Each structure stands twice: as structure tokens, then as C-alpha cells.
Amino acid sequence: MKIVTIVGARPQFVKAAAVSRVIREKHEEILVHTGQHYDNNMSDVFFKELHIPKPDVNLGVGSGTHARQTAEMMIGIEDVLLKEQPDYLMVYGDTNSTLAGAIAASKLHIPIIHVEAGLRSYNMRMPEEQNRILTDRISTLLLCPTNVAVDNLKKEAIVDGVYNVGDVMCDAVLYYSKMLDEKPADYYFSHLQGIYEDVEPVESWYLATVHRAENTDSINKVSEVLSAFEQLDAPVIFPVHPRTKGLVSQLREQHQYSNIIFVEPMGYLDMLYFVKHAKKAVTDSGGLQKETYILDTPCVTVRDQTEWVETLIGNHNILAKPNAEDIVNKVMNTVIDYDKKEAYYGTGHAAKKICELLETESK
Numbered sequence: 001m002k003i004v005t006i007v008g009a010r011p012q013f014v015k016a017a018a019v020s021r022v023i024r025e026k027h028e029e030i031l032v033h034t035g036q037h038y039d040n041n042m043s044d045v046f047f048k049e050l051h052i053p054k055p056d057v058n059l060g061v062g063s064g065t066h067a068r069q070t071a072e073m074m075i076g077i078e079d080v081l082l083k084e085q086p087d088y089l090m091v092y093g094d095t096n097s098t099l100a101g102a103i104a105a106s107k108l109h110i111p112i113i114h115v116e117a118g119l120r121s122y123n124m125r126m127p128e129e130q131n132r133i134l135t136d137r138i139s140t141l142l143l144c145p146t147n148v149a150v151d152n153l154k155k156e157a158i159v160d161g162v163y164n165v166g167d168v169m170c171d172a173v174l175y176y177s178k179m180l181d182e183k184p185a186d187y188y189f190s191h192l193q194g195i196y197e198d199v200e201p202v203e204s205w206y207l208a209t210v211h212r213a214e215n216t217d218s219i220n221k222v223s224e225v226l227s228a229f230e231q232l233d234a235p236v237i238f239p240v241h242p243r244t245k246g247l248v249s250q251l252r253e254q255h256q257y258s259n260i261i262f263v264e265p266m267g268y269l270d271m272l273y274f275v276k277h278a279k280k281a282v283t284d285s286g287g288l289q290k291e292t293y294i295l296d297t298p299c300v301t302v303r304d305q306t307e308w309v310e311t312l313i314g315n316h317n318i319l320a321k322p323n324a325e326d327i328v329n330k331v332m333n334t335v336i337d338y339d340k341k342e343a344y345y346g347t348g349h350a351a352k353k354i355c356e357l358l359e360t361e362s363k
């Protein structure tokens, strides 16, 4: 079979790393990078480090308003689909690249495989929620990471072509985290690129990321988050997403932050190391909520709701309001309370299951 796969944003590179390797053993894959993420440390480093095949096509779309970015991607993807005439289009997750691929393929009657289908936050103001719902509605194969995702689709009367295959991100964490502790801490610290100052190794740390539109659309919200980090009882290693960087720089002109280590976005293996050994993680990223769960690091998520509801069980992950008091309270006072961790996200074989499903579905 011929499959055109669309990637564009950082988490999709991680997912493609797990799936492409397996798909290519039996099928032909044309990999299209929309160019949504384009900085070296947001894109190239993942392809190199995770040995993801070089994209066959890079659309170079880059930044823009939602409509402009999505529309430019659709035009480029349509050209590829018309030329390649694939059996399937495969998209991951919930980004603008996902939606652009799905709409372009749907109009050409090319069946769509949506990996990570069925996730819902029930907050329609999030661009990711809009992208997921629209993509699920026009997909042929809806490959869910969890039973909750399957149930979410059932509530919307979507049952045909729905399968729980496990989470492809879990495949990646289990596969790559095995090799982390072969190297000492200094090795990982030597990779960190400080944005404002050089980075000195520390004994213990919190790991934080913040990039969701809902947390980065005002300077006051980013200020609250940084003020919370200042009050924690260990330094906070904070890889700053490009979306957040401008506001962080403005705030640093007004305040001195002495407990935050501001660093450039890091590669996947370094990130897994700093997450695995952190006291806790503070984040608004979907991927990190699962990675912390799998790597046994407690997590505080700065959002009103989460799609990854399984992580909330036993307080492994806890939601915090975007204000300093609540974040500090949740980080300092939450205790994990469960007997046994369940493998909600699968056992690291999601990519294999996807491949097997493609065989049976195409018969």
C-alpha cells in the first residue's frame, strides 16, 4: 500500500518516529513535512536523533494565522495527493497540520487514518479541540490511544473503523527511555543551551513547559506561572517554546528570576532524561502528561481540563489554575495516592497494531 503521512509539529515527529519504522517494513510511505515547526531545535534535531526518514516533501509553510497556515498546508498537501494517488492519508493528533491533511484528503475521497483519534477536552475554544473533532468526523480509520477515547467517539455516534491500538507516544517513551541512564547527568546538562545565561548542573530540579495559547495569550498569565516557579523548593528547568519566548523576555526586563533556568527547546532524549529525573513536572503539554505518567514523575498540569484523564487517577497528574498560588500549592502539597499503576497507554506495541490493522482493513 502507498501511504502519505503528514507531520508538521514537534509531537508529530515523535509519533512518526515510532510508526514510520514499522510501516516501512511492509508499505510505501511518502512523508510530508508541512513546515509548521521549522527551527532547528523544534524540528531538525528530532529527525536526526530519532532517525526519522527524511521528508519526501517539505511544504515550508511556517507561521501564520490559523486560516492562512491551514490553507497553505491544504494547497501543498492536495498537490502531493494528486501526484501520488495514495491508498491512505495518515495524520497524527490535533494540530493545524492534522486538519489540513484531513480536509485535503477527504475532498479527494482518499481514506484517512487518524492516529490519536477520540481525544476530547470539551473546550471548543482550543484550536486543538476543533482540529480533533473535525478530523475524527471525516476519518475512515480512527486509531484511539485509550478506551476513554473509544468511548468519547461512541458518544458522538462514531463507531465504524474505531480501534484502540494503544498510544504511539508510549511506544516511543518505552523504546528510547531504555538508553537514558547509560550516560551521566553532566552529559545531559552539557547539551542545555541557556537562553540568557550559561547553565550549571544542579542536583535536583523541576521540569516545566508552557506553550498552550490559553496560557500564553497574556503577559499576566505567563507572569503568574514564572512567579510560581520562583517560589518552588528546587530550580526549575524551563525549555521555552518559541510561542512563549517573547513574553518571557519582556518579563525578564521587569523582574529578576533566580530560581528558573531558561533554556532553548531540547531534543527528545534530553527531554526524557530531564523529565524522568525531575522532582515533578509542571506543564500544559499533552505529550508530557503521558510521558511523566509512564516515567513515574508526578505532574502538575496548568489547564482547566485534560484529554488524558487516566493520568489524574491517584493524583499522578493534577490540574492547576494559571495563578501562582494554585500552581505552588499543587506542586508542593500533592501526594500520589495509588497502589498499582495501570498500562492505560498500552505496552509499546501500538505501531505494530496499526500496521496489522492496515493489513486486515485492506483485504
Ligand code: UD1
Residues within 6 Å of the ligand: 009, 010, 011, 036, 037, 038, 039, 040, 042, 043, 063, 064, 094, 095, 096, 097, 127, 128, 211, 242, 243, 286
Ligand atoms: C502547535 C499545535 C499544538 C502542539 C504544539 C507542539 C496547533 C494549533 N497547535 O502549537 O497542538 O501541542 O504545536 O509544540 O497546531 N514558532 C517558531 N519556531 C518554530 C515553530 C513555531 O518560532 O519552529 C513560533 C511561530 O512563529 C508561532 C508560534 O511559535 O508564532 C506558535 O507556533 P504554531 O505553529 O502556531 O503552534 P504551536 O503553538 O507550536
